[in-house]
Amino acid sequence: MIRPSDSPVNPRRDDSDIHIGIVTALPVEYAALEAFLDAVSDQTVRQDPHYYRSGSLPSKDPARPHHVVVALQTQDGTRGAASICTDMVRSFPGLRVLIMCGIAGGIPRPGDLQRDVRLGDVVVATGGIVDYGHVRRVEGVDSLRRPVSGISAALVRADRELQVMALGGNEPWHAHLEAAAIRHDRFRRPPAQADPLHKAWPVAQASADGPGLAGARDGVRRPRIWRGALGSSDILLRDAAFRDRLASEHNVIAVEMEGAGIAAAAETHDRHWFEVRGISDYCDNRTKTDAWHDYAALTASAYISSLLAVCPPFGSHVVATATTANGFQAIVDALLTLPIIMDDYQRRAVLAQLPGEIRAAVPDSVTARIHVVGLVRTCERIPGGRDALLEALKLTLGSTTADYERIETVIRQNWLEAS
Incomplete structure (x- = not known):
């Protein structure tokens, strides 16, 4: 691994070449991630108060590594996460995806080996994020206000690739984790007795899920990967009863405090997000321990390193987008001049005229600009999307109206068909 001190020259990386932003909430998470980075250098940006490191x-593609920038929040929580992501996207405009890496509280289920999340395990938010603090309360009954969308399809595909490899007995992330723990003594796995629930975990059943997935070596339980939905809100949770109710109502496998902010910022700035967490506690005040913070942070970082290792570099399979940056903005701005687009109900009536495969792929939002950005981005990715959008507008506005003729001209002048 190359460190800044290892090289006399450490030039500032070209911002446009940095496609991945990784956010951490705690110093230990930041340090754990840095253990896996090569060619680390400090990055400062004018009029941006945050400190960054790139690597x-x-x-x-062995010839084209991922170039990433890493940021550490000033304070934990969804607001801090959204704020730092907004600054990061502004300072590094080439970012394509924002990744949250750190620790979380797991939801154990003793006796159910298929759902029993334990300390040191890794949770991957392939099932999305449940913003359980953003609810509608009617007569004492809470319901989630809206789903959180925008997960990175590229990283979901990479995670699926790691699943396939694991089923064949190949889990490279374990080797990365063990090597890093040896190099950095403070990140070593705590003894089994440091897990308050270790006696409830049957070592004899360790390999019931297949090679490596929950396997034990020399009587030591190996970290396991869990995939599903993560609960997120500005609640520092140490309440086992409430934790279990969240799991029952929303089918979440862990709880954290930043993911909803990362996803909101990503959606606002037309980026995607992903989240990986290491389990450091059980969201239970009776069993609360800080002993697993370092190791849990390292497990999350090791998995992200392995995840990106099977993901093609962003930009390597770029399909001609439907618009240039300026053209895209012109189309979005033109659509937002239409009263039927600014009104949430009428905008959804326009979307109802789209073919089902396009309509289902548009990220939902009650914010007009965010919704329109998702609409145009979706239409540009799907063959025939431009014509489908024009047809939906024609059916809603009427083909001979001045509004339709103006919008049609803007779209046709600024739309570059995908190849």
Whole structure:
């Protein structure tokens, strides 16, 4: 691994070449992630108060590593996460995806080996984020206000690739984790007795899920990967009863305090997000321990390193987008001049005229600009999307109206068909 001190020259990386932003909430998470980075350098940006470090991580193309920038929040929580992501996107406009890496509280289920999340395990938010603090309360009954969308399809595909490899007995992330723990003594796995529930975990059943997935070696339980939905809100949770109710109502596997902010910022700035967490506690005041913070942070970082290693570099499979940056903005701005687009109900009536495969792929939002950005981005990715959008507008506005003729001209002048 190359460190800044290892090289006399450490030039500032080209911002446009940095496609991945990684956010951490705690110093230990930041330090754990840095253990996996190559060619680390400090990054400062004028009029941006945050300190950044850039570096590289292996990609599926050995000749083209991922260039990443890492940030540490001033304070934990969804607001801090959204704020730092907004600044990061402004300072590094080439970012394509924002990743949250850190620790979380797991939801154990003793006796159910298929759902029993334990300390040191890793949770991956392939099932999305449940913003359980953003609710509608009617007569004492809470319901979630809206789903959180925008997860990175590229990283979901990479995670699926790691699943396939694991089923074949190949889990490279374990080797990365063990090597890093040896190099950095403070990140070593705590003894089994440091887990308050270790006696409830049957070592004899360790390999019931197949090679490596929950396997034990020399009587030591190996970290396991769990995939599903993560609960997120500005609640520092130490309440086992409430934790279990969240799991029952929303089918979440862990709880954290930043993911909803990361996803909101990503959606606002037309980026995607992903989240990986290491389990450091059980959200239970009776069993609360800080002994697992370092190791849990390292497990999350090790998994992200392995995840990106099977993901092609962003930009390597760029399909011609439907618009240039200026053209895209012109189309969005033109659509937002239409009263039927600014009104949430009428905008949804326009979307109802789209073909089902396009309509279902548009990220939902009650914010007009965010919704329109998702609409145009979706239409540009799907063959025939431009014509489908024009047809939906024609059916709603009427083909001979001045509004339709103006919008049609803007779209046709600024739309570059995908190849």
